[in-house]
Amino acid sequence: MIRSPKKMHELCRALSRRGLKIGLVPTMGALHAGHLSLIRRARAENDRVVVSIFVNPMQFGRNEDLGRYPRTLREDSVLCRRNGVDFIFFPGVGQMYPPGFASCVQVEALSNVLCGLSRPGHFRGVATVVAKLFNIVRPDNAYFGQKDAQQARIIKRMNDDLDFGIKIHVMPIVREPDGLAMSSRNRYLTPEERRDALVLSQALRAAARMAEEGVADTARIIRRLKMIVGAKKRAHIDYISIVDEESLRPLSRIRGRALLAMAVWVGKTRLIDNAVLRVK
Numbered sequence: 196m197i198r199s200p201k202k203m204h205e206l207c208r209a210l211s212r213r214g215l216k217i218g219l220v221p222t223m224g225a226l227h228a229g230h231l232s233l234i235r236r237a238r239a240e241n242d243r244v245v246v247s248i249f250v251n252p253m254q255f256g257r258n259e260d261l262g263r264y265p266r267t268l269r270e271d272s273v274l275c276r277r278n279g280v281d282f283i284f285f286p287g288v289g290q291m292y293p294p295g296f297a298s299c300v301q302v303e304a305l306s307n308v309l310c311g312l313s314r315p316g317h318f319r320g321v322a323t324v325v326a327k328l329f330n331i332v333r334p335d336n337a338y339f340g341q342k343d344a345q346q347a348r349i350i351k352r353m354n355d356d357l358d359f360g361i362k363i364h365v366m367p368i369v370r371e372p373d374g375l376a377m378s379s380r381n382r383y384l385t386p387e388e389r390r391d392a393l394v395l396s397q398a399l400r401a402a403a404r405m406a407e408e409g410v411a412d413t414a415r416i417i418r419r420l421k422m423i424v425g426a427k428k429r430a431h432i433d434y435i436s437i438v439d440e441e442s443l444r445p446l447s448r449i450r451g452r453a454l455l456a457m458a459v460w461v462g463k464t465r466l467i468d469n470a471v472l473r474v475k
């Protein structure tokens with residue numbers, strides 16, 4: 196495990212000089228099968244794999260769950276070792292944001308829609324920490340999950356706009372057998388909430404079926420989903436949107452493909468999920 200950004204940087208530079216390909220998997224820890232799918236792909240495509248574990252305060256809002264976010268370093272280390280990770284980068288907050296820290300990366304337009312509306316500043320925090328991780332590790336490949344579709348889109352934009360030149364891979368959403376998208380936050384759910392949380396994936400499947408049957412009117416699909424989610428007493432919709440996959444702007448009709456993204460509060464836990472809808 197490496198804690199110092201400078202040490203991590205020097206080590207990665209030495210690896211690169213030897214011509215070794217580096218894969219980076221940025222995480223906030225509390226690793227689950229979703230993270231492991233990224234790690235395994237990184238393992239298959241690189242000579243060295245770095246997993247960063249950093250609960251990034253900059254991407255949490257004032258009233259969010261920074262304090263209680265699960266921290267399971269010992270279990271995470273075992274999972275990393277078993278899955279062939281070469282280095283865990285586990286910096287402290289003071290090492291990433293030393294006194295006087297004043298810079299940030301803002302990916303305009305993509306950051307103030309969907310989750311950005313209810314989590315102002317969130318994606319600035321994400322883009323800033325990922326830019327720092329990219330500069331520290333200078334990976335050839337970096338791996339992200341489609342679970343956080345907006346985040347993946349923003350990172351790709353940043354990578355292109357700021358000429359990082361890293362190959363960005365976006366891996367499919369890993370789900371529990373009953374359909375719930377895996378998330379470190381699922382462990383906050385009580386058994387009753389865990390049952391109601393299934394409504395997210397159920398709603399996504401209902402929307403996919405409507406699209407397959409030729410429904411292109413997004414307002415109609417969203418109305419149906421609001422009914423499905425609204426039927427669960429512990430679930431409260433933050434947003435349900437159907438947007439263009441590239442611009443993340445809302446669509447009134449689906450032409451070919453569209454991204455359906457949603458955030459739903461289940462009890463005190465905010466869950467997100469998404470799916471690509473296809474209309475022929």
Ligand code: AMP
Pocket residue numbers: 221222223224228229230232233338339340341342343366367368369370376377378379
């Ligand atoms: P996090 O630790 O939640 O910041 O997630 C780290 C990375 O794992 C992000 O790129 C996420 O999109 C990805 N990830 C989280 N959950 C899943 C999942 N269920 N399936 C695939 N990727 C995921």
